[in-house]
Amino acid sequence: MKIPVVDFGAYKLGGNDVSGEQLEILSRQLKTAFTEVGFVYLKNTGIVQQDVDEVMNISKKFFLQPDEMKLPFSRKSFSNNPNHGWVSLETESLNPKRPGDLKEAFNTASLHPDIKWPSWDGGNGFFEVQSSFFLRCKDLCLRVLRVMAYSLGLEAEVFLSAHRHIGSDKNSSTLRSLYYPSVRSDRVKEGQLRCGEHSDYGSITLVFQSQEGGLQVRTRSGEFISAPSIPGTVLINIADLMQRWTSDIFLSAVHRVLLPPAGDLSTRQSLAFFVQPDDEALITCFDGSDKYPPVKSGAYLMERFNDSYGRK
Numbered sequence: 048m049k050i051p052v053v054d055f056g057a058y059k060l061g062g063n064d065v066s067g068e069q070l071e072i073l074s075r076q077l078k079t080a081f082t083e084v085g086f087v088y089l090k091n092t093g094i095v096q097q098d099v100d101e102v103m104n105i106s107k108k109f110f111l112q113p114d115e116m117k118l119p120f121s122r123k124s125f126s127n128n129p130n131h132g133w134v135s136l137e138t139e140s141l142n143p144k145r146p147g148d149l150k151e152a153f154n155t156a157s158l159h160p161d162i163k164w165p166s167w168d169g170g171n172g173f174f175e176v177q178s179s180f181f182l183r184c185k186d187l188c189l190r191v192l193r194v195m196a197y198s199l200g201l202e203a204e205v206f207l208s209a210h211r212h213i214g215s216d217k218n219s220s221t222l223r224s225l226y227y228p229s230v231r232s233d234r235v236k237e238g239q240l241r242c243g244e245h246s247d248y249g250s251i252t253l254v255f256q257s258q259e260g261g262l263q264v265r266t267r268s269g270e271f272i273s274a275p276s277i278p279g280t281v282l283i284n285i286a287d288l289m290q291r292w293t294s295d296i297f298l299s300a301v302h303r304v305l306l307p308p309a310g311d312l313s314t315r316q317s318l319a320f321f322v323q324p325d326d327e328a329l330i331t332c333f334d335g336s337d338k339y340p341p342v343k344s345g346a347y348l349m350e351r352f353n354d355s356y357g358r359k
């Protein structure tokens with residue numbers, strides 16, 4: 048089993064509106080990928096490798112600073128958003144049964160004008176690069192959500208009306224820049240990974256990996272397959288609220304990032320844009336079934352965040 052690659056050129060950012068026939072083809076391809084694997088690579092989205100490199104480069108500059116320079120930007124130190132900011136090494140366990148993940152992250156969870164951003168030489172390149180990539184990802188995810196609704200025979204509004212506030216404090220969608228430092232195998236704790244097994248929490252996630260790859264996805268039959276980096280593509284996966292919403296038609300697949308082989312001292316980077324429904328959106332099974340009780344997105348996500356940070 049492999050993760051399919053789908054050409055999104057007909058509906059790319061900055062392109063013409065998609066024709067009915069093209070929408071039909073795209074929606075069929077996305078539906079197959081999201082029901083069978085839960086993951087798909089999109090090529091020709093309008094987000095190009097150069098955009099991704101720019102975000103990774105400036106993020107790396109931030110991560111490579113000593114911890115005391117990063118501490119003032121720590122997650123939980125921003126009053127208007129509890130998730131915004133820097134997460135230090137081993138702080139988060141995406142599989143709570145394992146020791147802390149061997150990764151650092153910077154969450155762009157708020158674009159509020161009061162937020163203080165890392166800066167160098169008096170410039171604010173970090174803010175500009177992160178926020179403009181955030182907005183590109185937002186535009187793309189709205190297009191993908193539209194195709195997904197169509198693929199289920201739904202009005203686009205069914206999904207779009209629950210994603211009206213991305214980028215504001217009424218919605219917790221987050222651009223997360225991840226840095227995986229080189230791993231010294233003699234210092235790794237038992238069971239520790241770069242990123243433990245988990246499924247994502249919200250609607251969908253857009254993922255961009257540096258060339259080392261390392262991501263693995265669990266298939267319906269229970270085996271892990273690799274999801275390599277394919278330059279110029281966006282890897283998109285279904286998350287848990289979307290699986291509930293679609294009464295398990297779309298699969299929110301478990302995934303993880305293993306340690307590199309012993310002696311391989313390479314670092315790794317990735318960007319994940321977690322698309323979440325608006326905090327106030329009520330997520331109810333689209334087919335009218337009661338497979339899952341309705342949940343408010345904001346309350347549901349809060350619970351899940353608390354689990355991955357060990358309810359500290």
Ligand SMILES: O=C(O)CCC(=O)C(=O)O
Binds near residue numbers: 223247256303304319
């Ligand atoms: O680093 C990656 O490739 C994926 C990270 C991930 O799955 C997550 O942060 O939810």
Ligand SMILES: [Fe+2]
Binds near residue numbers: 245246247302
């Ligand atoms: Fe994930």
